[in-house]
Structures are given as structure tokens and as C-alpha cells.
Amino acid sequence: MKKTAVALVLGTLLIASCGRATLRGVTPSAGALRAHAVDPVPMTETLSPNFNERGDAPISCIVLHHTAVAATAQSTANFFADPKSKVSAHFVVDRDGSVIRCVADDKRAWHAGKSAFNGVNDVNTFSLGIEIANVGDNVEPYPEAQVTSVVKLVAYLAKSHDIPMANVTRHRDVALPAGRKTDTSDNFDHKYVIKAAQALIDGTTLPRYTFKPAPEGYDARRQVYTVKPGDTWEGIADGVFDAESMASQIIRMNLGAKLTPGAHLRLPSTY
Ligand SMILES: [Zn+2]
The missing domain is CATH 3.40.80.10 (Peptidoglycan recognition protein-like)
Known part of the structure; x- marks a missing residue:
């Protein structure tokens, strides 16, 4: 159903309920509409x-x-x-x-x-x-x-x-x-x-989600980056974190490290 159609039907129901048109007043009929409604997400x-x-x-x-x-x-x-x-x-x-x-x-x-x-x-x-x-x-x-x-x-x-x-x-x-x-x-x-x-x-049945667990002993906080040819600190920060401003933190975590292709760098797990 198009938005305008929904609004029209809802409008008719609200008028039909007369007096103070509240959503509570149209709950039985509105229930059918809600099957196709997408609720706001709490945030x-x-x-x-x-x-x-x-x-x-x-x-x-x-x-x-x-x-x-x-x-x-x-x-x-x-x-x-x-x-x-x-x-x-x-x-x-x-x-x-x-x-x-x-x-x-x-x-x-x-x-x-x-x-x-x-x-x-x-x-x-x-x-x-x-x-x-x-x-x-x-x-x-x-x-x-x-x-x-x-x-x-x-x-x-x-x-x-x-x-x-x-x-x-x-x-x-x-x-x-x-x-x-x-x-x-x-x-x-x-x-x-x-x-x-x-x-x-x-408003149809949701497909099932397949969860893929991590291997035993996996620790998401231990991230390593392998240097590629032409890498810069700002480029790595942008590439990994979407934020060039993270470059100084990566440099601090890898004091003295050079951007030699193949070298491993430790990456921050927080900001
Ligand atoms: Zn991104």
C-alpha cells in the first residue's frame, strides 16, 4: 500500500472514530495496517x-x-x-x-x-x-x-x-x-x-540469520596491520579507521617503526 493510501485509510478511520481522534481509538483496524509498518528504532x-x-x-x-x-x-x-x-x-x-x-x-x-x-x-x-x-x-x-x-x-x-x-x-x-x-x-x-x-x-517472514562464531582464543583487541607499498601513516589511519586523525595514535603504538612493505604494525583497539 502506498503511503498516501495508508494516510487516507487512517484518516477515514480517525474521522470514523469521532470525538478526540486518538490512535487508541482505531487500534482494531490499525492493527492490520501495522503488519506492514516499519517501527522507529529505539536509540x-x-x-x-x-x-x-x-x-x-x-x-x-x-x-x-x-x-x-x-x-x-x-x-x-x-x-x-x-x-x-x-x-x-x-x-x-x-x-x-x-x-x-x-x-x-x-x-x-x-x-x-x-x-x-x-x-x-x-x-x-x-x-x-x-x-x-x-x-x-x-x-x-x-x-x-x-x-x-x-x-x-x-x-x-x-x-x-x-x-x-x-x-x-x-x-x-x-x-x-x-x-x-x-x-x-x-x-x-x-x-x-x-x-x-x-x-x-x-511484512513477510524474516530470513534466518546465520551466526559465524570466532575461533577459540580469538581476541578482537589484538589487531595487526601489514604495511603495503606506498603506505603513509595518514593513509593507513584513513584506510583502517576512516579517520586520518588516528595517525598519531598508530605512530605512538609503533614507536620507531618504518613503513617497510610487509612489516607488521600494532593497531589501536580504541580511540
Ligand atoms: Zn567506513
Whole structure:
């Protein structure tokens, strides 16, 4: 059913209920409508000053990221709240499924950097950015509670802004030059998120999520980066963390290290 049709039916029901038209008054009939409704996602707010105006471009795209740290979503939101970090996203989803809003939908958050989607440059201008708490090493699992929240959030945003599922993309697919970014990691089931969010919008049964556990003894806090030819400290910080401002921290953790291709660097697990 189209939005206008829903509004019309709801309007008729509200008028029919007469007197003070409350939602409670139309519960029996509205129940049928709600089967196709996508509920808002509960969230807290830690607002970031790192945004600007979008201009005239309508919101037409959702970009998924991983945070690249073992730290919590709140820690990432606090990093975004620091003007010195010069980065942000609209939402951060924690491992337990809790969601934090950092930038209002109608503002341009700073998450995608140099980027293009379907040939249009500057993805930040027309997208919403969702950060998913995960170190992004292709091993740390994405818990079901977290993925379910991502699905609900994507469905809600897609419905609210009329964004087709084909425009729910990953940072790695839009970053320029190609290969600059790896998020979301290989073990993030992007196809599942799209399928499940569409099912939520359509009111059909959600597909089952397959959880892939980490190997025994795995520690998400011990991340290592292998230096590639041509790497710079700022490039590594941008590539891993979406934030050049993390470069000084990587240098501090690897005092005296040189950027020799093949060399291993320790990476911070928090900001
Ligand atoms: Zn990213």
C-alpha cells in the first residue's frame, strides 16, 4: 500500500472514530495496517559537531561501515563528538544491538570521504552513514542482536526516505580510489541485511540469520596491520579507521617503526 493510501485509510478511520481522534481509538483496524509498518528504532543520542548542510540533494543512499575498533559504539560516538576527529556518521550500532544517533538525517555527516555511487561523486552529500561496531578483521563475528538492529534501522530509514534496497551499499563499494576501504568486512552478510530489511518493509517472514562464531582464543583487541607499498601513516589511519586523525595514535603504538612493505604494525583497539 502506498503511503498516501495508508494516510487516507487512517484518516477515514480517525474521522470514523469521532470525538478526540486518538490512535487508541482505531487500534482494531490499525492493527492490520501495522503488519506492514516499519517501527522507529529505539536509540540514544550523542551528537557530533562534525557535519554540514547537504544542499539540495535528496537522501537516496545508505552506506554501511565497520568501526574498525574493539571499543564500544559509545566510544565511537564520543570520538565523533570530538571536533578534532573530523569524522562522523549518522548512527552507530553496538554489538548488543543498541543504536546511537550522532548526526540528524537531514545533515551531511562525514563518513564516506572521497567516494562515488552510481557515478555520482561525494556520497556524503546524499547518503546516511551507519557505523557497525566491529574491528573489521574478517574474523570478529557480528552478533545476531547487532545485525537485527542494523536490519531494523535500514528498513526504517529506507521506508522514511524512500530509498530502494539497491541503494543500500558498503563503504568499500563507494570509496575512491577503488580499494581504499575494506568496510564492511568480508564476514558481514550485507546480502542478508538487504533481504531482511526488504522482508520487514514487505511484512513477510524474516530470513534466518546465520551466526559465524570466532575461533577459540580469538581476541578482537589484538589487531595487526601489514604495511603495503606506498603506505603513509595518514593513509593507513584513513584506510583502517576512516579517520586520518588516528595517525598519531598508530605512530605512538609503533614507536620507531618504518613503513617497510610487509612489516607488521600494532593497531589501536580504541580511540
Ligand atoms: Zn567506513
